[in-house]
Amino acid sequence: MAKTITIDGVNIPYEEGQTIIEAATTAGIYIPHLCHHPEFTPHGSCKLCTVKVNGRNCSACTFPAMEGQEVINNAKDLNDDRQKITQMLFVEGNHFCPSCEKTGNCQLQAVAYHLNMLDDHFPLFYQHREMDASHADILIDHNRCIFCTLCVRASHAHDGKDVFAISGRGINKHLIVNSESGLLKDTNMAATDKAAHICPTGAILIKHTAYQVPIGERLYDHQQIDQVSLNTELVDHDK
Amino acid sequence: MTNKIRVATTSLAGCFGCHMSFLDIDERILELAEVVVFDRSPITDIEHCSADCDIGLIEGGVCNSENVHTLREFRKNCKILVAVGACAINGGLPAMRNFIPLEECLNEAYINGIGVENAQIPSDPELPLLLDKVRPIHEVVKVDYFLPGCPPSADVFWKFLTDLIAGREPSLPYELVHYD
Numbered sequence: 052m053a054k055t056i057t058i059d060g061v062n063i064p065y066e067e068g069q070t071i072i073e074a075a076t077t078a079g080i081y082i083p084h085l086c087h088h089p090e091f092t093p094h095g096s097c098k099l100c101t102v103k104v105n106g107r108n109c110s111a112c113t114f115p116a117m118e119g120q121e122v123i124n125n126a127k128d129l130n131d132d133r134q135k136i137t138q139m140l141f142v143e144g145n146h147f148c149p150s151c152e153k154t155g156n157c158q159l160q161a162v163a164y165h166l167n168m169l170d171d172h173f174p175l176f177y178q179h180r181e182m183d184a185s186h187a188d189i190l191i192d193h194n195r196c197i198f199c200t201l202c203v204r205a206s207h208a209h210d211g212k213d214v215f216a217i218s219g220r221g222i223n224k225h226l227i228v229n230s231e232s233g234l235l236k237d238t239n240m241a242a243t244d245k246a247a248h249i250c251p252t253g254a255i256l257i258k259h260t261a262y263q264v265p266i267g268e269r270l271y272d273h274q275q276i277d278q279v280s281l282n283t284e285l286v287d288h289d290k
Numbered sequence: 291m292t293n294k295i296r297v298a299t300t301s302l303a304g305c306f307g308c309h310m311s312f313l314d315i316d317e318r319i320l321e322l323a324e325v326v327v328f329d330r331s332p333i334t335d336i337e338h339c340s341a342d343c344d345i346g347l348i349e350g351g352v353c354n355s356e357n358v359h360t361l362r363e364f365r366k367n368c369k370i371l372v373a374v375g376a377c378a379i380n381g382g383l384p385a386m387r388n389f390i391p392l393e394e395c396l397n398e399a400y401i402n403g404i405g406v407e408n409a410q411i412p413s414d415p416e417l418p419l420l421l422d423k424v425r426p427i428h429e430v431v432k433v434d435y436f437l438p439g440c441p442p443s444a445d446v447f448w449k450f451l452t453d454l455i456a457g458r459e460p461s462l463p464y465e466l467v468h469y470d
């Protein structure tokens with residue numbers, strides 16, 4: 052008999068070694084997330100995927116599924132916390148969506164829409180952050196980085212290049228580039244790298260592609276991230 | 291007549307795009323005019339809020355001392371204060387000057403800019419002083435509701451106002467929530 056856990060009262064099967072989010076995705080249940088990606092080792096940093104497991108808060112992307120777990124996912128208090136976390140991500144960086152190429156295709160924004168986030172709640176930091184436009188095909192805008200480390204993990208595990216790392220702590224945390232000059236143009240990164248396409252925000256962009264799809268017709272303009280995410284991640288799983 | 295809902299509106303550090311979008315409700319404005327009367331607003335040219343406004347719609351963030359006074363006047367006189375659009379909510383495009391020291395901004399605009407004649411930084415005492423940074427309005431006064439978008443679509447205004455006027459808790463469905 053298949054082992055099962057329950058999520059919001061629904062019985063779902065899991066395989067030994069799966070995390071809660073993996074079991075949920077396979078069963079067609081969306082758990083909000085930003086730093087999780089099915090292809091890479093979990094990082095557990097954004098905390099958006101926080102669920103209650105037998106009454107205790109846990110990150111669904113790192114916590115293993117175990118027999119008899121009762122998981123609460125889609126509850127008002129958890130979604131309220133998720134909205135607060137998302138607001139913190141917005142005020143910590145500089146997210147001027149109307150002038151961002153990623154708008155409409157951005158997972159950070161899509162999660163905010165999904166959570167019906169209408170304002171930033173907190174005072175804005177307006178911390179000055181740099182841009183790196185040195186590379187011929189790829190642009191880095193540090194204003195939009197949420198330190199999910201997906202580019203770090205993709206560059207390491209998939210591209211075998213180690214172009215990125217996170218340096219510093221707390222408010223001084225920032226993304227660094229592995230070259231003597233610190234500039235992207237002096238790395239061996241290519242626009243075809245996985246790391247160039249994995250960023251959930253508009254922090255890493257492929258140049259010369261910005262407005263090929265007009266605003267209003269983009270990925271999340273008419274469909275919510277729960278559906279998009281389940282569709283794409285199930286495909287990733289089956290690979 | 292007297293029991294019509296009083297709506298005041300203003301644009302602070304905004305571009306009037308939100309007001310234009312509001313007017314995009316088109317002929318629905320007639321329906322609105324049956325239950326609503328406009329108080330202080332660029333639409334009426336009334337200069338100050340009456341003391342009994344019901345709804346204040348604020349477009350734009352706060353970039354100078356006059357914006358602060360206007361915003362406080364609205365808060366004092368409006369039962370419900372609404373941040374309308376990206377600039378009121380997070381400073382928006384005007385806040386992109388926050389990363390450049392104010393003096394550099396002024397020099398660029400009034401001293402070193404292309405085509406500037408008779409270069410001098412305006413300092414007439416009549417002019418409101420610029421704030422060091424552009425701020426969203428919720429950092430200055432308590433805000434009751436937020437309508438995101440750059441600008442929020444006419445349907446956002448319509449949904450919000452009709453909810454409020456009908457005594458419902460205003461809510462925006464997914465299709466109406468956009469930050470761009």
Ligand code: SF4
Binds near residue numbers: 158469
């Ligand atoms: S990265 Fe996303 S949330 Fe940030 S400005 Fe761009 S579209 Fe908006």
Ligand code: SF4
Binds near residue numbers: 202
């Ligand atoms: S650049 Fe993008 S992928 Fe890399 S850490 Fe920042 S947000 Fe994540």
Ligand code: FES
Binds near residue numbers: 087
């Ligand atoms: S998705 Fe689990 S902590 Fe980020």
